[in-house]
Amino acid sequence: MNTLRLQLRVKHTEGALVRVLGVTRRRRFDLLHLRADATEDGNFLEVQMTVQADRAGHTLLAQLAKLEDVSEAEILEPAALERDAQAASFGG
């Protein structure tokens, strides 16, 4: 199983977050963690999600990136994920 962390900037429009989650589910990625914060002006959501799947992470990234509401999408470096896991295990 591949675990990956994604960071997205999403226009804060009708159903945008549901759309992101729907694509994630339909492409057979399991959601492990989700955080979405509206930007100060309320126009965007900054979304961080951790997902798990047998499939390559780039396939989900590409599907999310082409959504009309998604203005930026990137996979955070695996190293960042490992650092977070270590930090968590050390209570950081």
Added chain:
Amino acid sequence: MKGAQFLVKALEQEGVEVIFGYPGGAIMPVYDALIDSKIRHILVRHEQAAALAADGYARASGKVGVCMATSGPGATNLVTGIANAYMDSVPVVAITGQVATSLMGTDAFQEVDIFGITLPVVKHSFLVRTASELPEIVHEAFRIARSGRPGPVLIDLPKDIANTIADYEFDGTTKADGSAAPGKEAIARALKLLRASERPVAYVGGGVGMANALNELKTFIETTGIPAVATLKGLGAIPTKHDLALGMMGMHGSKAANHAVQESDLLVCIGARFDDRATGRLNAFAPHAKVVHMDVDAAEISKLRHAEAPVAGDLRDSLRALASPLEIEPWRRKCVAMKKANAWDYNAPGTDVYAPDFLKRLSERAGENCIVACDVGQHQMWVAQHFHFNNPAQHLTSGGLGTMGFGLPAAIGAQFAFPDATVINVSGDGSIMMNLQEFATLRRYDLPIKVVLFDNSALGMVRQWQELFHDRRYSEVDLSDNPDFALVAQSMGLTSFRVDRREDVDSAIDQLLAARGPVLAHVIIHQEANVWPIVGPGKSNSEMMDEVTL
């Protein structure tokens, strides 16, 4: 101006000439506004047919198809058609009425969350929350539907907003966003693979037609000499009769096409997506080949098969950049010989009408530019195998979703796009019943659509699978209690006749093509007629089953 009036004005600005729809409570303001518009509304008899007709209109014309329905059941009846357009990347704008905003979320009469229901099957969607948003939403919907990889867009319009009076303004019309050109490095990688290849095959999909890249594809194929195979939706991108067109690949593909792909050392995928019906068992597909994958949708590249040379961007640019001569003459000759050696054999035993032969003869006589809209099942595969196409827009077929009932509404859409064209709906006795009510639409508008109904008193494709892969354990495929379709059609205003002997085929085709109004040929075929060859479930495309006697 009311919101509904602005909506109609905006549709006019977008060049919409025809809307397929069905009125009802929540969409009434828009229907009221349509009375004063030059846009022609086509009243179908079921909302599903409205969406499928819009789809057929878009496929045939290359324009955005528009359909409309009221809230609740009107909207849910559109869903299959919207999903059909989504799966085959067809530009459609679907407009649904919605209950007033004050009632939304209260389980009001005919309230349904169509925005939520359609989320997985639209390219994008809008729920109009305020009247001020309406101008931007309408034009965005058209821009999105037709840009890049096309697709359906939904606009859900609450009734109170449709009735809101405001100053709506929008300057001009929208155009599709231009697709980005491929990167130089990507082209260089692809060229390197092409020049190193000894047995390349072009794997041509529906994206070529949608990108208006037919000329570029022809130049690419003829300059490089690469033999081409087509997906169901790619048929006609290279004319069927072209020497280098090896036919359809995949489950019911031609032997020449499947063998060429399996032997290839380089697969040049052009606007296709490695669909399972095309590839057979994926890990045994083109096992010796590296892949150059050109597509406007970067998400399709390396989704199912790793591409050594990914080429994202406008297909026209990519094909132009890659069109240079290759030293592959022995391979080219081998493929042309394979095509010749595996040509279809139309000498079937018996006296029943042989559907492949009927379709070949019809194809030869229906004119170079006729449009064929199929339903789904055996007849659909026979059309793909035996009809000759010069352009993918001539072949309207539900490839991705496989929607039984697609053909008749799609033919209606195509006939409105091209009123003078010969439009043929090839259907089966299962599929025709899915949207039979649209015979009434043929009569209402006196559409000269020619319906060829192959009747084997069964759900033929399912029956074939049960015969071949379920030990002849037939389950719910018998349709021997079918109505007399010729009589049904006659009662709904079509000319109709029955064909049940092979010797009558030529005169039947004469009668069909000579008819001035809507006409149905009810063609009886043998119940055990099967589609050959076939690649069984889970099998490689190397393992084609040819005609078997069980």
